[in-house]
Amino acid sequence: MRTSRTILLALSLAAASLTLPTAPAQADPAVTVTVNARAGLETVSDAAIGVNHAVWDTHLGSAPVADLMHDAGVQLMRYPGGSYADIYHWRDNTAPGGYVAPDTDFDHFMAGVQRAGARPMVIANYGTGTPQEAADWVRYANVDKHYGVKYWEIGNEIYGNGHYGGAWEADDHADKSPAEYARNVKLFAQAMKAVDPTIKIGVVLTTPGNWPDGIVASGDAGSWNEVVLTIAGPSVDFAILHWYPGGSNGADALSKIAHIGDMTALARKQIDRFAHKDLPISMTEVNTGYGMNTQPGALFAADAYATLIENGVFTIDWWNVHNGITAASTVEGQPDYADFGLLSSGTCLADGTTCEPVLNKPFAPYHALAMTSKFARPGDQLLRAGASDPLVKVHAARRTNGDLAVLLLNQDPAAAKPVTLSYAGYSPAASAQVLSYVNGGAAVTTATGSATSVTLPPYSLTTLILKQSAPVTRPAAPGRPVASAITARDATLTWPASAAGVKYEIHRQNGTISEQWGETTGTSFTIHNLTPGTRYTANVIARDSAGRVSWASPPVAFVTTTPATSTCAVTFTDTSDWGNGYVGSIDITNTGTATIDTWSLAFSWPTAWQQLGSGWNGTWTETAGSVRVTNADFNKVLAPAASANVGLVGNYQGPNVPPALFTLNGQLCTTR
The missing domain is CATH 2.60.40.290 (Immunoglobulin-like)
Incomplete structure (x- = not known):
């Protein structure tokens, strides 16, 4: 062995004395990003960016917390906090069997909401409360105090009352079936709307693909959603989902975002089938299972919020503002505390070995919410966008003033990603405002860059805010199409007129590409030669006599049937x-x-x-x-x-x- 090492050393020295040509450096290939302004998705509501507040949080409603929520662009705050809602009594600010911190009563909560410039969502106590208690709360909130609380949920995760085996939710009703919950929801809604008919009542559903969705318990006529929607559907105004998809590592947790399209589509299918009406969907609790305080959590938050908005969810509410340390680890070089909160609680592990940062220090997902609120503002229409690299996630938003925002997420923890961008149906000015949040960053930073190229740091969030290259006059966009007469091969789309003297182009979304199905001067169009059993998404665009085109209509999605006759x-x-x-x-x-x-x-x-x-x-x-x-x-x-x-x-x-x-x-x- 010694002889071999000597020979290798001699050869190495000899090679070092030679002058060898230098190989050119291998640059990473640029990621191609496409943004299609003709492929419109859903519109951002004025309550899209939400959070949860809990009555056991000593700092609920405080000025520093409210100011941080304002700075992050939070638009909705949910109260009094998850399962506590089903033991909480608002009049005396108590939760028998649980801890309620001082100065966390409803008025303190509302003071924080108002200081933050947000709106409230309140959970009425179903588990240990009554319809009268809920109606009295509506009266106090909206008649006596003029708080204008619009959104009211009836209970929290009531399906966790033991009916399916898992029992974490308080429920004093002797009958814990979905039918009993639905019957009581009707009573709650009737009593609460008698006080203020303008409020919106939310009903608890199970989330498709998450326990106990699809399970039919003994004695029930169907699953939770089938029974609840059939009985209570006519009496309520929106549906409530919760989502904790988990994940064993960063890549696994981030992969769960792919569930959202099917998850929301299945929920809408259940709503249509059993409630026979359109119920907007809310996601009033969401969090990740890995890197909750570090960059995986931030990437998950931004991607989840944007994707849920694209799929028509009107509010997404992070669990929680404060929560507390449960474990200590290092994730991609940063300390993580397994804390579901957006802000540090300043707490320590029971053994005192690890403590969180100073109270109210923002964790990474807080900065993701701040980034998302700057990317997608109320009234913006999200657009179809995509990247050639599966580790680069892209979302785009068209603003009412004609500006465009592009959110780019680099999910590669090790490599930067050079990106080139192209735009269909939009001509940006050369420069862009560039917002960035990097792994371990203290805040979102702002710079000036290019509208067509950017390098994404590893594990980073970047938003480009673009101006149009020149002012553009456009006809009004058509209203949302409706699909009817759907067969295996054909479907008819009908839409509200946008203006006189325009033609309408009908476009199918095929990834980031728009395929024009045809055009018409009317407000109805039949598509032929479709593929059986296939989901289609389409937009309508108006074009005036000068050739100017509108923004895309809201989308319509439909699924073709299978053949009516076959062997x-x-x-x-x-x-x-x-x-x-x-x-x-x-x-x-x-x-x-x-x-x-x-x-x-x-x-x-x-x-x-x-x-x-x-x-x-x-x-x-x-x-x-x-x-x-x-x-x-x-x-x-x-x-x-x-x-x-x-x-x-x-x-x-x-x-x-x-x-x-x-x-x-x-x-x-x-x-x-």
Whole structure:
């Protein structure tokens, strides 16, 4: 071994004496970002950026906290705080069985709300309260004190009252079923609206893909959402979801944002089906499970808020303003305290080994909320945007004055990302205001940069605020289209007129690309040659005689059906659900005129977080999300009108979207 080392050393020295050509440095390829101003998403409400306040927080309503909320652009504050809401009595500021800090009563809360320039959301005590107590609170708030509290929730996470096994929520009602909750919600709403008919009442729902959504308990007519919406839907004004997706590391936690589109779509489907009305969706509690006080939490917060707004959620409320240290670790070089609060509570671990920073020092997610409030302001319309690198997340917002804001999140903890930006339907001025929050940063910084290129530091949040290159006169945007007469291949869109003498262009959103389906001088258009079982999102744009185009209408989303007639039909049923898995039953029917001898049924999971666990009555296989079951010996022959049943165990770790398309021996079936 000594001889080998000597030879290697000699060779190294000899090589060092030579003059060798220098290889050119390898620059990281630029990430391409596309912003499509013709692909409009939802509009930012005046309550979008929200937080939670709890009555056990000694600093609730204090001037320093209120000023910090104001500086972060917080628009809504929720009170009196999660599960405490179901033991809290507002008249005497008590919560039997829990701790209530001094000076956290309703008036102190409202003083902080008003100082912050925000609006309140109040949770009426369902668990240990009464409709009369809630109605008296409305009277005090809006008649006696003229606080103008618009949003009122009926209880917190009432499905956690033990009915499904988990019991963390107080509920003194002998009957803890969803039907009993729904019946009482109607009584609460009636009593509260008798005092102030202008208030909006929220009803607690389970979040699709999160326990106990989809579970049907013994004696119930359906799942929590089905029963609650069927009974209470006509009496309420908005739906309440909570979301704590967890995550074992930064990448895992940030990946959960991909659940939001399906999560909100499934919630709306349940609302439409069982309430038969449009209920706006609120997300009144949200937080991450990893890096709560450090950059993963900040990246999660900004991405979650923007994505939820894009999907039409009207308020997103971070849990919590203060919460307290529970563990100590180092995350990407920064101290993390596993504290769900936006601000430091200044507390220490019980053993005294680790303490948080000084009271009210903002954690990283606070700066993310400050960034998000500057990116998306009330009245802004979010736009479709995307990046060529999956570690760069992009959101865009078109402001009412014609400015554009682009939020860029670099989820790579190690590498900077050079970015080039292009814009469809928008011509920016050359320079941009650049807001940045980096890993370990003390605040959001502001600089001047380019509208078409920027380098994103590792694990960073960046917002570009752009001006139009020149003033542009535009016709008014059309109103939101409505889809009707939807079949497997066709759909008709109808929309309110924007102005006289304009033509309308109908655009499909296909990623960041707009595909024009056609144009018309009327306010209705039928699209043909669509793909069965497919979700489409479209906008309408007005164009005047001078060729000037409007901003995009609000979007419309619809799903085409499967063929009305086919030689096969499939019925897929979730027969028993336990929150992250279920038993599925599939009935396969021969609707043709010829006997089928030997068959193979195929379908694909709609999401990446769904998997086949096991199956029976056939031979099951799964490859890259595509599932196939072939007949067993006893069910291989299907005469006309005959059926075979197969079953499976399906597993999921997010919203459980049912398969839409089934083929039998290659033939697309009718899904019943």
